[in-house]
Amino acid sequence: MTRGYFLFLTLTLIYLNSCKNSDKINIPETGSIMTTTQKDKKYEWLPTECAPEIYPVRIKEGYFIMEDGSSIEIPSGGRTVHNGWGQIGSTYIVGDDLKPIPRKLKITWISYAENKFYSGDFDLPSEEIQRFFEKGFLDRRNKQENYSRIVVGMAPGGIVSIWLLGAGSTVEIGQYLAKEINMEINDLSPNTTLDRETYVANRINSLKEDKLKKLKEVGIRTDIWKTYRKRYSWKPVYNFNSQAEATKTLVDFFNGESIHTFSKNPLLTSFQEFAVPKYTRFYWMDKNKNEFGSKIYFDEKEMYETFDKIFANPKVKQAVLNFEVDKYNSNIKVFIESDVERLELKKATIKVYEASN
Structure with a gap:
């Protein structure tokens, strides 16, 4: 056996053994290398x-x-x-x-x-x-x-x-x-x-103390967790009575989900099957580059009653959560509206503030 043949045989055995023992590559007949399967990622x-x-x-x-x-x-x-x-x-x-x-x-x-x-x-x-x-x-x-x-x-x-x-x-x-x-x-x-x-x-x-008080008030709720998972086709819309543009948006939902993203994210600008929102915070910039922010806490009972009422109409497939900001950037009114009905959320707690540094 020549030295060259012995070297060739040794390298071949090493190569074959590495293929046999590896669970991360596969050498198909075409000769291309396949990466780890999705299942193993x-x-x-x-x-x-x-x-x-x-x-x-x-x-x-x-x-x-x-x-x-x-x-x-x-x-x-x-x-x-x-x-x-x-x-x-x-x-x-x-x-x-x-x-x-x-x-x-x-x-x-x-x-x-x-x-x-x-x-x-x-x-x-x-x-x-x-x-x-x-x-x-x-x-x-x-x-x-x-x-x-x-x-x-x-x-x-x-x-x-x-x-x-x-x-x-x-x-x-x-x-x-x-x-x-x-x-x-x-x-x-x-x-x-x-x-x-x-x-x-x-x-x-x-x-x-405040949590203990609430527990005594509402008692043990075992059915609400399925209600929180109920989804509706809706999206947020921001309307300004002066020249301004929404920049960032955060939404917390009753089902524990949340979104914190830029306001023009397609996830927010198109209708999605979202749960009912619990809280939202959004920011906007006026024409002079002044930044404003808002915090809005929704009333649980009012939110579910209003969403249910809007979507009770069989003609309604989608709705918008409409935030109307006044021309002074100091107040916001919130509506849930469809093509056939518009209902104001009157129990929401709303805070508006200047966010510019």
Whole structure:
């Protein structure tokens, strides 16, 4: 065997072995190289958790589970969670920076307001999650951004919602129903010497006074979470009684979703299947380059009654949320209007201010 033939044989074996062991490339008969399949792609994301402000919870254990059976832990650590529906919570810097799309969610928690334990094991819409990770979104600077968190929310009645969250967009990708389970308080907190009733009461009473007052007023709401998911075809419209142009817009929705983007984003200028808005903030520039801003808090009861009334007409397929700014840039009136009806939102709390530096 010549030295040249031996070298050729060695290189050939190395090449064939590398092809055999690699799960990231495939050499088809055409000779072209194929990259990692969509199914195996990884993205930079971290898990986080949330719960409504007046319905505190504590996670006993929770995991996102991958295709290969590996898992990423959802933050728990004994914390009482009530940071707001759809909001970013705690963060564990866990696992590699790049992670696969989770296929399942397993979670067990206590709902303090109900004094009930819940547990669930859910299949996730992994293909939909991947589409959002691939597409990303445009932020308020008209820059491309990516989703960086997967949020797990827990609400009364065993409701579990999942969102993708980035710096400028939060989108809901699923809602599930966990089952009530029997569990001892010491299974949740092994070192406690308190009985369950006292332990739970202490957590409820630790809420801030305004949140505790609201909880006592509205009670336990188990049906509202599905109502919050109801969508209508609408878009915001900004009308100015002097020469001006909207620049940036933020919208928080009752279902926990949010948008913070530039006002001419096609996502806002075209009709979309949006949930009902809870809060909005938008900015505009007048002809002299003075910038103004607004904060508008909508009344929940009025918003749902008005949207339902507008869309009760079978002829109505779309509507606009019309913001009319006066010529002094000092006051705003808000209407929901269709081709056949126009209703003013009179219970919204509106603040207008000059935002120029």
